[in-house]
Ligand code: HEM
């Protein structure tokens with residue numbers, strides 16, 4: 001079952017790649033701009049959200065995960081979830097200090 | 098096959114390699130055979146362990162009397178750092194997965210090798226490169242690192258010793274760990290023999306699998322942390338050092354986000370070995386197979402949620418301290434599940450107290466002490482009192498050395514006949530195990546008391562009131578080094594002059610006991626079809642190599 005999936009190559013068009021690249025650049029400039037704006041407690045939250053969107057783009061399109069077997073998505077999901085939990089727990093220190 | 102040993106036409110992996118040349122060092126260094134790689138790891142790791150142990154004995158010698166005895170304070174600082182770095186990064190973290198995981202994971206799964214044999218060899222080389230970097234860091238200008246194995250900021254940014262190179266070595270070693278983990282996860286998913294469903298896998302496989310996940314997910318965190326420290330040291334970028342505008346507590350967070358899960362990298366494989374040895378010598382199927390398997394995964398996951406229990410006195414928020422203390426108590430549960438199931442397995446078993454089993458008994462006792470004193474450290478009130486004292490030193494030696502270290506020896510004594518085809522001296526091995534137990538408690542139990550009395554860790558000097566206990570501990574270190582030498586002697590003389598081992602000397606039933614000792618190059622002439630539960634001893638009478646080598 002797994003075999004056939006890997007062999008059928010999924011072509012992503014150049015325009016998609018280009019689009020993703022441009023959006024990554026755009027998101028980066030948003031990060032830089034936002035860093036200058038005073039958002040108080042939300043600064044970090046916004047920066048992390050933008051970073052998350054960027055990673056999602058890279059992982060799905062550039063790293064092809066969107067077109068892979070579900071098992072890889074499960075694996076990545078577990079790792080991502082662990083990371084999320086680690087971040088949240090860390091904030092119990094920084095927010096309440 | 099006359100007596101269950103190797104048949105004439107059946108060459109073992111020791112006689113036949115994967116390289117063109119069958120003999121010589123190159124047939125090992127370039128071999129992609131998981132068994133040869135496992136043995137090479139064993140040799141390298143044994144050398145480092147011995148070195149680390151000698152450093153430990155030297156420290157104990159310094160501590161035999163107050164004041165300067167055989168070394169000055171700075172030397173003591175570098176020696177405990179080196180001892181820690183060697184024991185953690187070169188011995189106990191790679192330890193069981195790299196040696197016994199490599200050798201036995203494919204065998205227990207009924208596979209011919211791991212999923213990526215070349216990657217496996219690469220990770221061994223990376224391990225060697227990392228070890229070489231540690232060595233180099235000792236001799237180049239600046240001098241050996243003196244920060245302790247935890248590399249805490251701000252000292253590690255400010256000291257002039259060779260911190261950058263030494264921690265870069267840890268970075269490199271991390272890659273070896275990640276690649277091994279990747280290899281094992283893939284192997285478990287793709288190379289199980291027909292009929293081997295997930296719940297027919299031996300428990301050593303389960304625990305190695307859970308460990309592999311931690312290796313993959315947690316190790317990058319220490320990699321990043323190390324790179325940040327190097328950046329800070331080389332270019333003065335302010336990340337952790339408060340003088341540069343950084344946050345030293347952030348370093349501790351990042352360090353322990355890896356290093357706490359890393360303690361489960363150390364202990365989980367050991368728990369897997371225990372789950373193999375107890376059924377074999379109690380001649381009884383394991384009690385609570387699924388509970389043990391699932392508790393490995395539970396430990397792997399909950400292990401990520403407790404790291405800040407190392408930081409209760411570092412000024413983290415009270416809310417965080419309470420949450421992490423609570424979570425720490427939770428993570429004790431899956432470990433306890435395992436201990437109860439092991440004990441229940443022995444109940445009404447027909448126990449055969451061979452050396453591996455005796456080591457496991459030591460383990461249960463020592464690990465339980467280590468685990469329970471961990472709760473003393475996990476509780477906020479008591480931790481404030483004993484933090485950074487000998488109590489901690491005693492605690493982590495009980496879990497790491499008494500836990501994983503003991504099982505490393507147990508695994509050696511259990512699988513040595515399978516790996517080499519030779520048998521060691523059983524009487525001496527039993528004596529070893531007993532002496533180890535005495536030596537261990539003489540060496541480390543006094544440290545609990547001294548810690549409780551207030552003796553701080555990482556000091557080369559102490560107040561006179563501690564001297565009696567310090568001397569007891571030092572005598573323990575002499576006993577310990579004798580035990581270690583005896584083990585090495587017993588195994589080496591078994592290897593060189595030992596009698597031929599039977600293919601199944603203990604009457605085990607997992608797949609590695611279905612083949613000859615030492616195993617042939619590709620393990621199985623035919624990939625086995627798995628029909629039994631992993632610890633179903635009723636199959637013993639029908640096995641090719643039944644009990645005591647009565648072959649069919
Ligand atoms: C012959 C065996 C051993 C002896 C005599 C020994 C002795 C010691 C001593 C005296 C210290 C320093 C205590 C202090 O001043 O704070 C120490 C620290 C330590 N030991 Fe051992 N030890 C032995 C084996 C092991 C093993 C097998 C491991 C790990 C698996 C280990 C891991 C550590 C670690 C991580 C430290 C802390 C280093 C630091 O403070 O940075 N030791 N040991």
Ligand SMILES: [Cu+2]
Pocket residue numbers: 356357360403404406407
């Ligand atoms: Cu911990």
